[in-house]
Amino acid sequence: MxxxxxxxxxxxxxxxxxxxxxxxxxxxxxGQEQVVTMQVTSEGFVPAQVKVKAGQPVKLIVTRKTDVTCAKEIVIKDFGINEPLPLNQPVEIRFTPTKPGQVRYACAMDMIAGVIIVE
Ligand SMILES: [Cu+2]
Incomplete structure (x- = not known):
């Protein structure tokens, strides 16, 4: 027994x-991370449109390459992000889009902008 x-x-x-x-x-x-790289040039955010998948964390690496821009920070309202972008210094921003749709990002004055398409 x-x-x-x-x-x-x-x-x-x-x-x-x-x-x-x-x-x-x-x-x-x-938890596989989706890495997206982006630059700020005199043209604005380059590329201004990126695609990511919903439900997977995103690591956005933004490097500001010019002083002749007002985009000295990046604001992603939907995720409560407001990150300063020091010149020539890659800045890592992390967030996880939960549902498909469009996430807008812009400079602090909301003039220079772009969109993250979540699929
Ligand atoms: Cu601006």
Whole structure:
């Protein structure tokens, strides 16, 4: 009797251990980051339109390349983001779009703008 119980417990432990080992790679896949690079030039945000997938975290890397612009920061209202863009310094911005649609981004005065298309 005792042997049967012990066997049952060890099988249970093995199953639990196996399940938690399997959970890790699945989480890693789900959190796959989408990297988007963008520059601020005299033309504005380049590219002004980018595409990302919904449900996956986005890492937006923005580098301001010119002083002749008013886009010295980037504002993404939908995600409460307002990041200064120091000259020639890549700035990493992270957010996760949850649903398909369009996310607008712009300079602080909302003059120079672009759109992130979430699919
Ligand atoms: Cu502006």
């Amino acid at each position: 005792t042997k049967t119980i012990l066997a049952c417990i060890s099988i249970f432990v093995a199953v639990v251990a196996g399940a938690s080992a399997l959970a890790k790679p699945a989480d890693g896949k789900k």
